[in-house]
Amino acid sequence: MLNQFMQSRLRGLIILAVILYALPAFLSNPFHYDLATQMAIIAATVVGLNLLVGFAGQISLGHAGFFGLGAYFTGIMTGNYGWSAIPALVVGGILVGILAWVVGRPILRLKGHYLSMATLAVGFIIAIVINNESQITGGPDGMPVPPFDVFGWELSPFGTYSLFGIELNGSQAWYLFAAAVLLVAVWLAQNLIDSPIGRALRSVHGSEVAARVVGVNTARYKSLVFVISAIYASVMGGLYAHFQGFITPAVASFDFSIVLITMVVLGGMGSTMGVILGAVVLKLLPQILTHFQEMEAVMFGLILMLTMIFMPKGLLPTLQLAVSKRLKKRAGGQA
Amino acid sequence: MLKTFMRRAGKFAAIAAAGLVMSASVQAAEPIKIGSFLSVTGPASFLGDPELKTLQMYVDKINEDGGVLGRQLELIHYDDVGNASSARNFASRLIRSDQVDIIVGGSTTGATMAAVPLVEQAKVPFISLAGAVVITTPVKEWVFKIPQTDRMAAERILTDMKNRGFTKIGLISGTGGFGASGRKQTLEVAKDMGIEIVADETYSGSDTDMTAQLTNIRNTDGVQAVLNFGFGQGPAIVTRNYAQLGIKLPFYQSHGVASDSFLKLAGDSAEGLRLPASPLLVPNALPDNDPQKSVVQNYKSEYEARWDSKVSTFGGYAYDGLMLAVKAIEAAGSTDHEAVREALENIKGYVGVTGEFNMSPEDHNGLEADSFRILEVQNGDWKLID
Numbered sequence: 090m091l092n093q094f095m096q097s098r099l100r101g102l103i104i105l106a107v108i109l110y111a112l113p114a115f116l117s118n119p120f121h122y123d124l125a126t127q128m129a130i131i132a133a134t135v136v137g138l139n140l141l142v143g144f145a146g147q148i149s150l151g152h153a154g155f156f157g158l159g160a161y162f163t164g165i166m167t168g169n170y171g172w173s174a175i176p177a178l179v180v181g182g183i184l185v186g187i188l189a190w191v192v193g194r195p196i197l198r199l200k201g202h203y204l205s206m207a208t209l210a211v212g213f214i215i216a217i218v219i220n221n222e223s224q225i226t227g228g229p230d231g232m233p234v235p236p237f238d239v240f241g242w243e244l245s246p247f248g249t250y251s252l253f254g255i256e257l258n259g260s261q262a263w264y265l266f267a268a269a270v271l272l273v274a275v276w277l278a279q280n281l282i283d284s285p286i287g288r289a290l291r292s293v294h295g296s297e298v299a300a301r302v303v304g305v306n307t308a309r310y311k312s313l314v315f316v317i318s319a320i321y322a323s324v325m326g327g328l329y330a331h332f333q334g335f336i337t338p339a340v341a342s343f344d345f346s347i348v349l350i351t352m353v354v355l356g357g358m359g360s361t362m363g364v365i366l367g368a369v370v371l372k373l374l375p376q377i378l379t380h381f382q383e384m385e386a387v388m389f390g391l392i393l394m395l396t397m398i399f400m401p402k403g404l405l406p407t408l409q410l411a412v413s414k415r416l417k418k419r420a421g422g423q424a
Numbered sequence: 425m426l427k428t429f430m431r432r433a434g435k436f437a438a439i440a441a442a443g444l445v446m447s448a449s450v451q452a453a454e455p456i457k458i459g460s461f462l463s464v465t466g467p468a469s470f471l472g473d474p475e476l477k478t479l480q481m482y483v484d485k486i487n488e489d490g491g492v493l494g495r496q497l498e499l500i501h502y503d504d505v506g507n508a509s510s511a512r513n514f515a516s517r518l519i520r521s522d523q524v525d526i527i528v529g530g531s532t533t534g535a536t537m538a539a540v541p542l543v544e545q546a547k548v549p550f551i552s553l554a555g556a557v558v559i560t561t562p563v564k565e566w567v568f569k570i571p572q573t574d575r576m577a578a579e580r581i582l583t584d585m586k587n588r589g590f591t592k593i594g595l596i597s598g599t600g601g602f603g604a605s606g607r608k609q610t611l612e613v614a615k616d617m618g619i620e621i622v623a624d625e626t627y628s629g630s631d632t633d634m635t636a637q638l639t640n641i642r643n644t645d646g647v648q649a650v651l652n653f654g655f656g657q658g659p660a661i662v663t664r665n666y667a668q669l670g671i672k673l674p675f676y677q678s679h680g681v682a683s684d685s686f687l688k689l690a691g692d693s694a695e696g697l698r699l700p701a702s703p704l705l706v707p708n709a710l711p712d713n714d715p716q717k718s719v720v721q722n723y724k725s726e727y728e729a730r731w732d733s734k735v736s737t738f739g740g741y742a743y744d745g746l747m748l749a750v751k752a753i754e755a756a757g758s759t760d761h762e763a764v765r766e767a768l769e770n771i772k773g774y775v776g777v778t779g780e781f782n783m784s785p786e787d788h789n790g791l792e793a794d795s796f797r798i799l800e801v802q803n804g805d806w807k808l809i810d
């Protein structure tokens with residue numbers, strides 16, 4: 090029963106919604122909201138990346154590049170050219186999608202992991218361009234980004250808002266917004282996974298040859314999902330830029346690409362809820378570990394290593410497996 | 425580790441004891457919280473490490489001497505690893521969760537600027553330890569900064585060049601944050617001063633050979649002197665290549681390399697080059713009537729006795745940042761944010777390690793270009809020229 094419940098997609102979404110909107114009860118100051126908002130935005134990025142890694146079996150080492158491109162595109166368009174946030178996010182997403190298609194299309198015709206090489210290179214090129222075009226991007230010192238706005242209505246982490254008569258400060262409003270964005274991102278991803286495209290993708294992950302034999306156009310599906318995951322990254326990058334109010338080329342760095350991939354692997358490849366957990370853990374650890382001061386990096390590495398050794402499938406799938414095993418045992422014992 | 429632990433345990437014991445004794449005046453004994461986010465590890469650790477050491481050392485020292493306004497100081501610090509987004513997160517944590525009274529920190533320009541929108545909105549006084557001119561130009565109400573701007577460095581270098589009669593110079597700069605900003609400022613200042621930049625070359629931080637760029641500069645007609653604006657190992661390589669190519673033109677570096685480790689890296693090739701630097705590099709060469717002499721000498725000897733490592737210009741920024749914060753809190757008579765901000769803005773004539781600070785509502789840095797000293801490398805050591 091519980092097992093069925095845990096695997097059903099709509100219920101997963103409901104559980105997530107309950108957790109997200111119950112969380113404020115445990116958040117005591119704007120800093121917590123701040124962190125939770127960032128987690129939601131990064132988690133949504135990782136949900137997109139997981140489509141590529143967990144379902145199409147391809148690895149992108151340049152996702153921070155797409156994230157950064159989205160962040161800088163919205164930052165520049167809204168900051169220097171007076172665009173509104175929504176069109177900037179949409180156009181940024183389309184441009185990044187086209188870029189991903191141009192890069193992915195020829196490479197994904199090949200078998201194997203050539204995509205990781207290509208994305209590695211693309212990520213580096215994007216980071217270098219952002220660093221060097223300081224006339225437009227502010228160079229290594231970064232650039233400010235105006236707050237998020239819809240039809241002239243601004244959502245700033247510093248404003249105050251009222252929702253159904255309840256007073257909210259900017260951090261709380263941003264959190265509610267980011268949580269909604271994450272829910273939409275998960276809903277879209279789940280729908281894609283459970284569609285014929287998702288099934289085709291999983292067959293590619295299982296065995297590309299077999300998939301091809303039964304008539305799946307593997308190259309087409311792989312590039313489609315690559316483009317989708319790049320658009321996820323771009324849009325979330327844009328939101329992240331608006332939320333932070335200031336971006337530096339670090340958002341497009343190779344390091345950040347690795348962090349994103351680590352979140353997917355740590356949380357559990359192929360498990361949408363798992364990668365969200367991965368994002369939360371990786372975002373939370375540095376804040377918790379500050380008490381260890383100089384031992385911080387060591388602790389961080391140790392935790393990651395132990396998780397990968399003892400939970401090679403990732404956090405959530407391992408936990409789920411343990412729970413369902415125990416349930417089965419109990420059921421067996423009763424019968 | 426153990427040492428820190430023991431020191432903390434001791435501090436706790438002392439505070440607990442004090443608490444028992446003066447339980448009547450608990451309200452007054454509440455510590456003043458000084459928040460800091462620094463790049464203690466990561467690529468900018470050469471900035472953050474001496475800064476943190478200086479803050480810890482002087483917070484302890486001030487507490488031993490009875491604190492500020494009769495209250496102890498409490499230093500809350502986080503390591504941003506040189507990453508601007510984590511700098512912003514820690515600034516948010518300091519302001520909203522730890523509720524500090526003032527922030528002294530921000531090792532790099534990126535880290536500082538990422539925290540600025542937050543600081544401005546939360547209205548907490550913030551003293552930055554980073555260099556670029558954008559931090560205080562235009563003036564931001566709650567943001568102050570200690571180091572001289574890169575614009576002042578450019579002014580100082582170009583003035584020295586002009587005094588020596590050079591009007592056509594070659595520029596080579598790094599593409600990192602420091603070099604890029606320095607290049608921009610140099611180009612602007614040169615225009616104002618009537619100096620012509622006839623060659624303008626760049627290199628990236630990971631380059632290992634700059635002979636091509638230097639050859640271009642040497643082959644440009646009319647170059648009278650060469651300036652390198654850069655950070656890290658790049659300038660040391662430029663200096664070596666410069667000597668290997670046998671270029672005889674006078675050579676200038678920026679304040680970015682004003683440290684003893686640069687002398688070690690560049691070796692003999694650094695002979696004769698000039699740069700603007702903090703008097704911290706030549707404490708004993710300062711004339712006796714120089715007001716900075718005793719401050720600089722004290723800081724150097726105290727730091728080196730406490731940490732058993734060489735003093736650096738960057739630690740000096742943290743010293744001045746902390747002292748200005750303390751002075752402002754004393755002048756304000758409380759930790760009320762607005763009062764402290766106003767007091768900071770009105771500090772005049774504070775003589776620190778970096779220079780003499782004269783803050784004003786229009787100038788949140790308060791230094792003049794001549795707080796830089798022009799040094800020349802002679803016989804493998806620094807020589808004070810001006």
